Amino acid sequence: MLPNPQPYFAKLVDPRRETRNKLHALQDIVMITLCATLCGHDDWVGIEDFAHENEAWLREFLPLANGIPSHDTPSDVIGRLERKAFADAFARWMQDSLPGLDARHIALDGKTLRGSRQNGSAAHLMSAFATEARLMLAQHKVPGKANEITALPDLMKPVDLRRALIGIDTISCQ
Incomplete structure (x- = not known):
């Protein structure tokens, strides 16, 4: 609840x-x-x-x-x-909706927003999603020419991810 x-x-x-x-x-x-x-x-x-x-x-x-x-x-x-x-x-x-993130799967991913293209670039958002609870914990807009890697620290600032199980795509393996 x-x-x-x-x-x-x-x-x-x-x-x-x-x-x-x-x-x-x-x-x-x-x-x-x-x-x-x-x-x-x-x-x-x-x-x-x-x-x-x-x-x-x-x-x-x-x-x-x-x-x-x-x-x-x-x-x-x-x-x-x-x-x-x-x-x-x-x-x-959203964060207070979960009693704790211990061993809970949190998916970090970025998506380009469909229909948001203006002046040659589209809006790109990074999100932290608690998969089991089906709750979006945080979302952060990726600045202009930056990429997902540079946006991750800002995305994770408001979310206490200690002891959580993080899933992220291969772009973050660099």
């Missing part, structure tokens, strides 16, 4: 200006998006539909003072969150 994600994301800074049009709390938007994504929804309309279908359940732990936000609100807000802060909060949540 995953721990309550709310404390992990509570310190995220809301990227929106304070106006009377700011109707939905950042915590509500983040939690709706997380819950819907964990349930398999992968687009903003699907996330909004999930929230409407599960509104009674969501109200058990979210205030939802102004109801369910339209799909445009989470799309805009999540897209403007500080990526590193969100990734760090997510990584802490």
